[in-house]
Amino acid sequence: MKKLFITLIALLLSASSFSLGFFVKKSIDDKKFYFYNLEQEYLKNKINHFSETNYKLSKSVNHMKTEFDKNWLELSEDIYLDKKSITINKYSISGWFKMYNTENTFNDNINGVPVFYQLIKYEADCNNPTLCLIHIKQYDKNDNILSDEPNNYDVCYNGAGGWINGEIAYNALCKFEKN
Numbered sequence: 001m002k003k004l005f006i007t008l009i010a011l012l013l014s015a016s017s018f019s020l021g022f023f024v025k026k027s028i029d030d031k032k033f034y035f036y037n038l039e040q041e042y043l044k045n046k047i048n049h050f051s052e053t054n055y056k057l058s059k060s061v062n063h064m065k066t067e068f069d070k071n072w073l074e075l076s077e078d079i080y081l082d083k084k085s086i087t088i089n090k091y092s093i094s095g096w097f098k099m100y101n102t103e104n105t106f107n108d109n110i111n112g113v114p115v116f117y118q119l120i121k122y123e124a125d126c127n128n129p130t131l132c133l134i135h136i137k138q139y140d141k142n143d144n145i146l147s148d149e150p151n152n153y154d155v156c157y158n159g160a161g162g163w164i165n166g167e168i169a170y171n172a173l174c175k176f177e178k179n
Helices: 002-067 166-178
Strands: 072-076 079-082 093-100 117-125 130-139 145-150 156-158
Touching: 072 166, 079 166, 093 166, 117 166, 130 166
Parallel strands: none
Antiparallel strands: 072 079, 079 093, 093 117, 117 130, 130 145, 130 156
16 A cells, blocks of 8 residues: 555656646746747847838939939039039020039038038139039938028139039039030
8 A cells, every 4th residue: 555655646746747847848938939929029120120221222212313314414423413404694604513412522511400412503604714603502311401592792713613513513514615
């Protein structure tokens, strides 16, 4: 009887340890599954973020592609001339230029907002080397206008050296005047 009692206790202990092991294993598996779900959710969020960024970049690239259509003449990597805006007068020629904010062009901000690009209307007298800034509009990276200022002071420079990238603008306008 004693042996039977000890055998029953041994069987109960082994069964309880087996069920305890199963419970512990299930608990560990549940925790792994929980952390797996958390990690999976984190990765989904990362993928969605990359997808949104990719969409914004592709939208930006498509926007930039429209800059290279037949209306704009690329003068440098960050300076363009709107060919439709060119006006030839008796003594001068004028046109709108789009200049992106880079180290090579300018580095401005207005009220703490960086200027992404500016539209500048220049007028050149190619016979008497003079370049005048007629109008300037500055925009942020979302195409919101930051400033819109006509030159009411008739500021002009003999030659093209007075303005940032003035030589590029002067040469482009005078090239059109000759054609």
